[in-house]
Amino acid sequence: MILIIGSDEDFHSKYILEKLHEQNTPAKYFDTRKYPVLNWSPEGENDYIILDDEKIYLKDVTGIYWRWYYGVIYGTSDIVYREKTSALESFLCSLEDISWNSLQSVELHRKKGLQSKIMQNNGIRIPKTIVTNDQDALEKFYLENNKNIIYKPVRGGAYTQKLKEEDFLRKDTLINCPCQLQECIDGIDIRVYAFETGEIFSGEILANSIDFRADDKAKINKHPLPENIQKDCLKILKLLGLKYSGIDIRLSNSGEYVFIEANPAPMFTHFENMTGYEITNTLIKNLKKV
Numbered sequence: 001m002i003l004i005i006g007s008d009e010d011f012h013s014k015y016i017l018e019k020l021h022e023q024n025t026p027a028k029y030f031d032t033r034k035y036p037v038l039n040w041s042p043e044g045e046n047d048y049i050i051l052d053d054e055k056i057y058l059k060d061v062t063g064i065y066w067r068w069y070y071g072v073i074y075g076t077s078d079i080v081y082r083e084k085t086s087a088l089e090s091f092l093c094s095l096e097d098i099s100w101n102s103l104q105s106v107e108l109h110r111k112k113g114l115q116s117k118i119m120q121n122n123g124i125r126i127p128k129t130i131v132t133n134d135q136d137a138l139e140k141f142y143l144e145n146n147k148n149i150i151y152k153p154v155r156g157g158a159y160t161q162k163l164k165e166e167d168f169l170r171k172d173t174l175i176n177c178p179c180q181l182q183e184c185i186d187g188i189d190i191r192v193y194a195f196e197t198g199e200i201f202s203g204e205i206l207a208n209s210i211d212f213r214a215d216d217k218a219k220i221n222k223h224p225l226p227e228n229i230q231k232d233c234l235k236i237l238k239l240l241g242l243k244y245s246g247i248d249i250r251l252s253n254s255g256e257y258v259f260i261e262a263n264p265a266p267m268f269t270h271f272e273n274m275t276g277y278e279i280t281n282t283l284i285k286n287l288k289k290v
């Protein structure tokens, strides 16, 4: 049995569910908005959940595909909400070994400053970065980086943009909310799908915008990585507790590979269609543990 944290509303959840069913592999959505009956113990012998009247013993689950976590719907009171969340999340975190990926790694990705720090402290080349809401620090960082910096959210959810002189002159820019500033790595985007089982699929994305997602005509070509960068990708998985990841890299105009971030629940079907890499099969093989 494979569980999919997601629902029909998410394309990748639906896609993986259909693929598994085509292969006659039992698979089911685990949509946390419908709170399951759950029975969990530290020994883990007879743990089970009941999803839509189907009792699923965890010992029968070979993999969990983590795509879209809805959390717990607020019900009657704060205390009930907190208790339900804690019970569900203790349970989900305890399944780290079979989760592609775990709740822990998803939570770490929401704290991008920390993700960057872990990479930096372990010898991974990342852009020079600050997370700040201090206008003076912004000014200093801007000048130190030859007036060539980008800004983007600390948690994610908005496009990366180049900091322009006029943004910078607006003295109230940061008062309400901190943001993440980085030296701008001029060059091209590389997206890598790396699996802890050793498979690495990498491609270059040729886009006309600073954030490639803003260009829907972006081209994607296969781009084999140098060995040391492949090793760094696998090292990042270990450092961030990821079983696989969609890793974003910028290849600078001077030929340096600079790591931007490692996504725990990446989209991949478009990239797969454009490159022909077997990402779906690799993911499914791992979820099935075959």
Ligand SMILES: Nc1ncnc2c1ncn2[C@@H]1O[C@H](COP(=O)(O)OP(=O)(O)OP(=O)(O)O)[C@@H](O)[C@H]1O
Pocket: 127, 150, 152, 155, 156, 157, 158, 159, 160, 182, 183, 184, 185, 186, 189, 210, 211, 212, 248, 250, 260, 261, 263
């Ligand atoms: N320092 C940088 N220099 C140049 N381009 C950058 C830099 N940081 C980000 N980008 C561009 O913006 C894109 C998005 O940035 P990033 O991956 O850090 O955040 P995000 O994708 O918005 O986060 P999330 O995936 O959580 O929404 C990158 O893939 C890259 O194209």
Ligand SMILES: [Mg+2]
Pocket: 248, 261, 263
């Ligand atoms: Mg990204």
